[in-house]
Amino acid sequence: MNAAQFGKETSGTGAFVRQANRFTKRITRAGTDGFVPEPGRYRLVVSLACPWAHRAVIVRELLGLQEAIPLAVVDPIRDEGGWRFTLDQDGRDPVLGIEYLSEAYLATDPDYTGRVTVPCLVDTTTGHVVTNDFPQITLDFAGEWTEFHAPGAPELYPEPLRAEIDAVAEPIYRDINNGVYRCGFATSQEQYAAAFHELFAALDKVSERLCHNRFLLGERVTEADVRLFTTLVRFDAVYHGHFKCNRHKLTEMPTLWAYARDLFQTPGFGETVNFDHIKRHYYGTHGQINPTGIVPLGPDTEGWNSPHGRG
Template sequence: MAGEGAFERDRTYLTSRVTADGRDGWPVEPGRYRLVIARACPWANRAAIVRRLMGLEGVLSLGVAGPLHDERSWSFHLDPGGRDPVLGIERLREAFERREPGYPNGVTVPTIVDVPSGQAVTNDFERITLDLGSQWRAHQREGAPDLYPERWRDEIDEVADSVYRDVNDGVYQCGFARGQDAYDEAYARLWGRLDRLEERLRGRRYLVGDRITEADVRLFPTLVRFDAVYHGHFKCNRQKLTELPALWGYARDLFQTPGFGDTIDFAQIKAHYYVVHHAINPTGIVPRGPDPRGWLSPHGREALGGRPFGEGTPPRPPPVSEAVPPLV
């Protein structure tokens, strides 16, 4: 049982789906939808990775909200004029209001928006990545990997569920705890799971099977933010990621795999957490470190075998308009 003051995530989402058969009224159509993410957000990072791996850049456009937001929702403050150039809106909330006037729930990324109507279709982050890998198959690039192979689905689901509960959400349970007992419980769950993942990855390159799967896509966004944000800002400070040999090697292996590291902007990640979370960091000071260049150091994980994309191939480099700053 969670201690007093435990953080509870709002999981109320728009659950409509964009599908090949249009069962919810939103059929897959090239050019019709816009995937809105924020480089800062780990939940949105998943969708950005899968879109890259599937090669959907030409059929599903990308809107990028800036790292700063307030109670009115994510905004497009990095775009010219402070508006998304395709949707013409200043804040993502406008797309939710067009779908449901007076929308009462959280406005989150990733969100898929219907461009003709300007309406938010879904912000169900778990379903979005699965659907990009399955419902959009007719428009995927040649060589797109299968991230959710039928023969491993039960294991992928089991691993991904524990990663979500104890790690993805676990760092937030630590950071937003409002009582010592709640924090202590979350901290224990987080590090218990990270210890088990460290053990699991000592003898295998990926979490499930011999290739990258949905489980890896879900763990990576938390690991890549760990030392920069969660270790200090969220008080997850038993060890740094760089002090966990298997997890650090695994994370670097993924970072150096096309589709993963080329979605990461450390400056935006740090700006979001350290500036937006006033209750945790009231000064708004953004730390200079850690030095991100270690992410490019050799990892040696190839010796464990496996094929990153299975029978598939790596994606091409991202479009110039979507490139993230190089590590310096």
């Protein structure tokens, strides 16, 4: 079994190093890469367990792109072949006709040997992957698919705020989104400790920011909030124990816990969370961390719907 198939790439120092995105073409109104927004043409393939894919699901919901961009959901449990379409009838995606997402990757690049990742957008006319560039996918949903946004859809990446959003989102990615993985997949005590301290320093910093703002950039939800939420909503269920991010639980960080509940109760967020898929994926596919494969029964998730007091 290749460890890279299960999301584990480490340097010689024992530090986790995330694989670069292989397919980075964009779907734009100008069609610069040969792809333009076209309802029904592209299939968004996601795992409901994956925080990077979860971003795309949330943004799709917030912008009202459900009909324009059809969704394919893979099984939360990966085997040696990677992400599987076992949730669909006969174990095949009904549109793409494939059993494994790797089939689309190899149809696009027969020499591809890296890890197959979600989210990705697949062109249904060719069966080829257009992009698995998860940071850019949501930005393009916000900026390039505007013709198909629902009336009143929020501006998640407005031009006047882009520089500030980017500045806020960069350390969130480095130290929080990816930071939990740097903790969980570190193979040396030193690299784990460094990632652990950077993670909680960054959480403390955003918590301080949120003491003065309802959301990261004030009174409106932006792309930055989406990116932070997908890590926070998984924190107590998997990262605290499974990835050893255990200085505090989310529920023990009052400002972040209230902020996360505020987002969870915002239409487009909470209904996209699947704690069953999240727990089964992390505890069931990271054999090097959890060799027994036992999935914890907790934590209690009822608190996510309790009043948050941030209105």
